[in-house]
Amino acid sequence: MDIQESWQPILILGGEGGSVTILGKNIGNTEWVFKKRTNEVFSFKEMDNDQNIEDRGTRQIKKVIKVKPSIKQTMEGTNWEDAITMIEEFPLEQLSPKNVHPFFNKRIWDIVSKRSLSKYKLKRWAKACFPTITDEIFELYEALYASIHTVVLTGAGMSVESGIPDFRSKSGWWKNIDPLTVATVEALEENYDLFHEFYTVRLKTLGGCKPHEGHHILGKWEKKGLVHEIATQNVDGFHTMASSSQVDQLHGSIRTFRCHQCGSEASLDQFINKESCSLCNGKLRPNVVLFGEMLPEQAWNNALNHMQRANLVIVIGTSLKVYPVSQLPQMTNGKTIYINKEVNDLHSFFDLTIEGSAKETLSSVDQLIR
Structure with a gap:
């Protein structure tokens, strides 16, 4: 069957009252048409204001979903804006994603991530849109958006995937x-x-060698206001080459x-x-900086100042065995996250540890960035 002639499920939503499916058909190149199919009708009804609170029990909510059986309905649209309208007609806060088409996962995530969902439900949507997302990746994403001042500390492991x-x-x-x-x-x-x-x-x-995707992601996050400082033990200059401007090279160049x-x-x-x-x-x-030499005073003082102000410190690809840089993550009262291919008990004082490569981890988080 020719894929351009078939309808494909773009998004399937499920709830106690039935299901909703947004279907799409590719009509050539990047052009798609869409239609909606519902197995039940979802409607809202305001609860009576004078209803006794004791009678409500645990159902003290402003709105409840009333579901009544109906014939399957369809609504067609000629562009993605129509599809968005179809999706947003339904209470995404109360429906569960059953299937998300990989071609539209980023667009659907952009819709959902702007809604006021609970952490549990937002994480469920994140995993539906991007199946490789783990609990740890989602926690890093949430910490990044919750932080007012974020500092990244990188070591040799950050540059491994560049060939260093x-x-x-x-x-x-x-x-x-x-x-x-x-x-x-x-x-x-x-x-x-x-x-x-x-x-x-x-x-x-x-x-x-040249900067890899992870370096460029940190540069992009700085422009979005998500990262405010990079302190690095690396001397290769890749962070600056990847468009990060707030960089302190603690071991020189x-x-x-x-x-x-x-x-x-x-x-x-x-x-x-x-x-x-x-x-x-x-x-x-x-x-x-050779062994036994002092670190550049300005770079050290600047990195220390940022650490002390940080709400979030992300440490990437360093064993934290070289003094005094190893002491920097302990200078913050903020949340600390450690990312490295090799994680051991020495890193247990971090709030969150993620075992994996710098590029893969940062790329996974970046999928969720709005």
Whole structure:
């Protein structure tokens, strides 16, 4: 049967009094026509104002649904606006979604999410529209909309799906290369060849990578006023590249360079070519924070200030093993949510933990964003 010639259920609603179905037929490309079919007639009747409260018992509601059997009815529409009218004629607060067509799930969710539904009923609609939504994803979505000031803290796990090695995971670089012997001031000053080779490899790896969907989602959420600050341990600059503007790089940037001795700026080519500083003949280095060095004061103070103001802190892809950044989530009185591929008992002090990748988790939440 040709799908363009068949009517498909766009939305099926069920209730104690029957069911409602919105049907759609694709008539070419993205054009659809719609019709409504009801198995029962749903009507409202105001309760009598002088009805005794004791007689109502637990039915102290302003309106009740009166259902009476009827012949199946149909109503046709030629565009999506007509379909919206058909859908909104019925009490979505009191009917349950039985089926949502995947082509229209976002549009239907946009209608439902604007209604004043209870958390339970809204979550039921969310799962009907997007079957991959979990309780944890829905809780993150609700926390995001409830928060007045949201801060995101990201670590190496945020950039894994961009192709950047996650140095502290079980499969990461650090199990083979001890950072304490390479990413240090001592290595820079006493074993520059090893230091230079290590960061040259990292720069070459970075050259073939770019921000993934999760980075772009955080940038979009900032524009919507849902995210107000990103503090990151990552030095790759992906958050800024993905249009986030409120970003503090707590461990510096691997994309800029300076002389270790006099602090004058240097270029990528100068570092890659292993040149010396043109002013003092000192060794060149990336503007990253090496082990044992102080964090950039302005970035740290700004991140700390945002943490203390936050209603919601979302920690993504960090093991929280590096001091002092590991202390930041404890500086908030707001709700804390932890997202990482590897979750253990050390993260039990968070209000909510979600085990999964950054990109998949943020993409799932973003489906619900109005």
